[in-house]
Amino acid sequence: EVQLVESGGGLVKPGGSLRLSCAASGFTFSSAWMTWVRQAPGKGLEWVARIKGQTDGGTTAYGAPVKGRFTISRDDSKNTLYLQMNSLKTEDTAVYYCSSGYGDQLDFWGQGALVTVSS
């Protein structure tokens, strides 16, 4: 059974940093394309970042609002995905979901981690 469990959310001040983790199990993590999607309170889904699997070069891509501030990475030895978030803004407040699937089809989702950016 595929499981994705996010952790690391919390309250942070504007300009601060936070690192989210996503522990994966139940599939071959090293070859999976992994994605972060966020959802601001009461709003729709927003694609944040994606990292390809090892066999596809591990390349990354980012949404415009987070490019240059967020970094997606993976540790295949730990079956864990990360999202390093720097220079956080109030508009980054959201539930952050970790997701995986076939390519960019988001087949499996975690329960999400809440990040609140507020002074």
Add this chain to the structure above:
Amino acid sequence: DIVMTQSPDSLAVSLGERATINCKSSQSVLYSSNNKNYLAWYQQKPGQPPKLLIYWASTRKSGVPERFSGSGSGTDFTLTISSLQAEDVAVYYCQQYYSSPLSFGGGTKVEIK
């Protein structure tokens, strides 16, 4: 960047009736080399993560009820719930995965009339 536009924003349908949700992309998401539309549909119920319903625009994910169907090609797509059930109350999103940045539609809220 590809912009996804859904309509309507919300709709109320009687139990057993048909619900139709539209999704339009700002450019084609049909990949000519394999003739596949890189378009997916997701269902999100309150307090839950999204759930993949349809991929390649019309392929139903295993376990998804047959009343859910997807159609369309190029830039215009439709999600149809043929006979609305109470458990289908949710927000539905389309998503293009043709090119990054990937993008979602704004969502359509489906309620019972």
